[in-house]
Amino acid sequence: MDRNQATGLILFAAVILVYSFFFASAPEIPEVETATTTQTESVQSNAANQSTLTETNSDNDSTMDAARLAKYGVLASMTVGEEKDLTLENDLIQVKISSKGAQVNEVILKEYKSWNMEPLELFNEESSKMDFIIESKNGPLDLNDLYFTSSIESNENEEGVKIQTLTLKSGSESGQIIQTYTLADGSYEVKKSFEIDRYPGVFTGNALALTWEDQVIAQEMNLAESRRQSRLNYYTTSGSFDNLGAGDDLEQETIAEPVKWVSFSQRFFTAAMIADTDFQNVSITQSTPADSSIVRTMATSLSIPLQDGKAGFTYYFGPDKYKTLKKVTDGFEDNVDMGYFFVSWVNKYIIVNLFAFLEKFFTNYGVIIVIIVFLIKLALFPLTYKSYIGMAKMRVIKPEIDELKEKYGDDATKMQQEQMKLFSKLGVSPISGCLPMVLQMPFLFAMFFFFPNAIELRQESFLWATDLSTYDTFFNLPFTIPFYGSHVSMFTLLMTVSQIIYTHFNNQLTTATGPMKNLGYIMPVMFMFILNSYPAGLSFYYFVSNMVTFGQQAMIKLFVDDEKIRAKVEESKLKNVDKKKSKFQQKLENAMKAADNTRKK
Structure with a gap:
């Protein structure tokens, strides 16, 4: 190595030492450690926020609990819970009951379909609302404010029929409110019992007040016929049947005497309540909404007497089949209109x-x-x-x-x-x-x-009729004829033609003349207009x-x-040449003479 090379190596080493001493950065902190530091700061911040939130919620819960306690008293704990849908069903119906209030929310009839072939909901949570209220020392208590725990069991009765029992309880050590639903196979009847177990001095009323409003869902294609055949019916304990009319205007009535049952009856189906003893203070209301998906709006308010804190009644959710209804209770078959007394x-x-x-x-x-x-x-x-x-x-x-x-x-x-x-x-x-x-x-x-x-x-x-319970549409018209409609019912047309032919034949057998003879031809035409929208x-x-x-x-x-x-x-x-006049003939002749004399005078 010569001198120049040695000098170069020394200068190069000196430059490296100076650079390292003055310009090199501090050792890098590992990335994981930096993240941990950030998380620590975030946790500390969240902990502070959570502490503040907990204090706020604690204050709100305290205020809420105080308000709930003031409103419900010893029943306050029963107003907190989770709402669940419970199902009670047999081979004919499916009944959905809410754990909140223990009230019926929905009924489906399994054997039937709506006119558009969907499951037939007799009513649901949107169309029907029930409120059961009982007086307490803290004021009126709506059972829909309470949450219930449920249990269901199945067994067989003496006839071997399967029976389901749904029991819903709500309460504490000081007492319980128990509501029980019972449904047997092959039945449209749901029996309900209500019981107050203990709670001394809490409940001051001697009756359970019910308000039930139902927007009756249209199940048939022909809305006009459905409205014509839908009524709010009731039957008193004295054996009298009556109803609100079939008009479109608002109708209201307060029934003076105790009632055995109340029913919301549309054309082919009925939702009803039947008392074990009687219903009191019954008021009923009926109106027709503009909504074409609703047949009628029906409502009732009534009182169910409590005996030793207990009450019971029966729901009927099913078809308007005469033989089926006749087995339910007295007069219940009258939900099917069989006509006036001389034809019924x-x-x-x-x-x-x-x-x-x-x-x-x-x-x-x-x-x-x-x-x-x-x-x-x-x-x-x-x-x-x-x-x-x-x-x-x-x-x-x-x-x-x-x-x-x-x-x-x-x-x-x-x-x-x-x-x-x-x-x-x-x-x-x-x-x-x-x-x-x-x-x-x-x-x-x-x-x-x-x-x-x-x-x-x-x-x-x-034949060409798809549904014999409504009109048969052989073809539709491009316009509407007043009092007739926009369709042609072929069965109605055949009936009219056959009646005219029969009238012509019958006139050959009788002595009818003038207006009476022509009336036989006019009536079939009138009935053609009337029956065109009636059942095929x-x-x-x-x-x-x-x-x-x-x-x-x-x-x-x-x-x-x-x-x-x-x-x-x-x-x-x-x-009869020498036959004498009968007493009846003589009296009739005398009466005619007397009438003639009076007319002449």
Whole structure:
């Protein structure tokens, strides 16, 4: 190594030493250690904030607890909890009950679907609201403010029927409030009991006050028909049934006497409360909302008497099936409108049982309707025969009647007197043709009430009708005809045509003239407008009935001719030549003479 090289190495080493001494940075802190320091600072900050928040929450809880304690007293602890949905169900219904308040929130009928084939919710938490209130020393207590713990058990009764019991309890060592629901297989009835266990001096009321409001959910396509058949019904302990009308206006009523049951009854389904003893102070309200998804808004407020801190009643959530309702309690079958007293017996004792019997053998309800028509017409055939013969007699003596009209046409009283004499001599009764028809009228009008309320026809199809419980739409019109609608019901059209044909045929058998003759043609047209939006099953029944009646009269005409009837009339004429007037005839003639004299004076 020469001198120059040695000098260079020494200078290079000196530069490195100087740089290291003056310019090198301090040792780096590891990254993990820096993060830990940041976390420590954050934890300290959060701890400080949490401490402040805890103090604030503690103050709020103290204030809240004080307010709750002031409002609920010893029941304050029962107002804190978690709301859960509890389910009680059998093969027919599913009932959802909330742990808050232990009230029914939702009911689903498993056997049925809504008109758009969705699960049929009789009501739900949005459409129905129940409030049970009891007086306490701290003021009115709403049970919906309390939380309940639940337990459910299943067992069998003596008949081997499975029964589910849901028990909901709320309270402390000083006492409990117990609500129990019981549901048996094959039943639409949910029994509920309410009990106050201990709590001496806490509850001051002797009744449980209920307010129940339900926006009845539309289950059928035809909203107008559903509203027409929906009512708020009630039945008093004295055995009187009544309801609010079917109008659209707000209706209210306070019932003066105790009530056995109250029901929110729409066209095919009912939600009801049935007392173990009675309901008192009952008020009911009904109105029709603008919302097309709601049939009606119905509400009731009532008191349930407490005996030794206990009360009980039964819910009914199910179909309006006459035989099913009849088994529930007294008068409950009246939720199905069977018509006025002079026709209701036909539906209650004949048609309902016929339907139930034929359902065992036939699944097509169009066929069942046809069979019912034939059975009824067969049973009423003697009356039909007598009616035909009576009208035929009046027809064959028409020449004699025309003679009297020519002779006494200007004297109505004399005309009537001479007609009565003629009828007596010929052995003809002017009402012989009408009376059998009048006796058949209850069967004719009974169907007008039965078919719109027959749940058996609901969503049952036949031919082109997809649902016999509502109108059949053969085709839709591009416009709306007043009082008719925007659709054409083919069954209603067939019924109208058949009635006009029957009227034409019937006019050939009677002596009807003038307005009475034309009335037979006007009525079918009027009914075409009325029944166009009624159930297809009703129009189909009337159509088949007209055709069978037409066939019966055609058959009778084959075996009974006018010559034979005329011969019988002449035979009666000979027998009655010397016949004295009956007391009734004499009284009738005297009354007519007296009326004529009064008119002349």
